[in-house]
Amino acid sequence: MAYGYKIGSLPLTTVQRLPSYLRVVREMRRLGREVVSSARLGELLGLEAVQVRKDFGFIGITGMPKMGYQVEELVLAIEHCLNWNQVRDAVLVGVGHLGMALLGYEGFRAHGLDICAAFDIDPSLAGLVVNGTPVWHMDQLESELRRLDARMAILTVSPDAAQDVALRLARAGIEGIWNFTGCPLDLPPDVIVQDQDIAIGLAVLSAKLSSRT
Numbered sequence: 001m002a003y004g005y006k007i008g009s010l011p012l013t014t015v016q017r018l019p020s021y022l023r024v025v026r027e028m029r030r031l032g033r034e035v036v037s038s039a040r041l042g043e044l045l046g047l048e049a050v051q052v053r054k055d056f057g058f059i060g061i062t063g064m065p066k067m068g069y070q071v072e073e074l075v076l077a078i079e080h081c082l083n084w085n086q087v088r089d090a091v092l093v094g095v096g097h098l099g100m101a102l103l104g105y106e107g108f109r110a111h112g113l114d115i116c117a118a119f120d121i122d123p124s125l126a127g128l129v130v131n132g133t134p135v136w137h138m139d140q141l142e143s144e145l146r147r148l149d150a151r152m153a154i155l156t157v158s159p160d161a162a163q164d165v166a167l168r169l170a171r172a173g174i175e176g177i178w179n180f181t182g183c184p185l186d187l188p189p190d191v192i193v194q195d196q197d198i199a200i201g202l203a204v205l206s207a208k209l210s211s212r213t
């Protein structure tokens with residue numbers, strides 16, 4: 001099905017809400033629900049029904065009057081929009097505490113991500129297989145990336161190594177870096193960097209808690 005929009009043209013706030021919609025409608029599909037109203041989805045996600053209708057309008061989905069939305073249609077449309085209907089390969093660099101935890105997370109495949117290889121500078125980690133993912137020494141990075149079909153890297157190295165490793169990844173053809181290191185990365189403009197900082201969520205929670213007292 002052609003949806004007639006480009007993900008890059010959607011409002012960022014809509015894109016940020018799509019994973020939550022998808023989680024809820026996938027669960028409804030699992031439970032055998034066929035239709036859902038914007039009001040019900042809004043109630044479950046703490047959103048106004050009108051916001052839900054707007055978001056779905058952006059991705060080309062309109063509901064049926066008095067009935068709502070087809071659950072299956074929503075699942076397919078959101079998966080298509082996020083490109084989560086196609087599993088894409090990624091590599092992970094930095095198999096420490098955080099890297100190990102991410103390698104152990106089973107949910108990535110449901111989000112269209114398969115970590116096909118991991119790398120670390122520590123020779124004692126080379127040769128391990130963590131939750132099905134082989135770990136290679138950094139010496140093998142370029143040769144393995146030539147062999148693999150990964151365009152994306154998850155960066156979980158120590159902060160002092162972040163910039164050098166990111167540059168090496170970019171030079172080896174990686175196009176997108178999910179950066180967990182908290183370090184700003186200086187990379188060629190064609191490399192997309194998405195920073196992930198747990199501290200931001202914690203700061204928001206702390207601010208909300210302190211505004212209660």
Ligand SMILES: NC(=O)c1ccc[n+]([C@@H]2O[C@H](COP(=O)([O-])OP(=O)(O)OC[C@H]3O[C@@H](n4cnc5c(N)ncnc54)[C@H](O)[C@@H]3O)[C@@H](O)[C@H]2O)c1
Nearest residue numbers: 094095096097098120121157158159161180181196197198
């Ligand atoms: N984004 C967040 O919310 C968040 C939360 C926790 C940790 N972090 C960050 O994630 C990163 C990892 O944290 P951690 O607790 O797992 O640290 P860790 O020390 O347990 O793991 C770091 C790993 O990186 C490897 N490494 C170091 N230099 C390397 C290099 N040049 N090439 C390849 N591998 C190299 C180390 O051998 C180690 O296995 C850190 O940068 C940390 O600041 C971020």
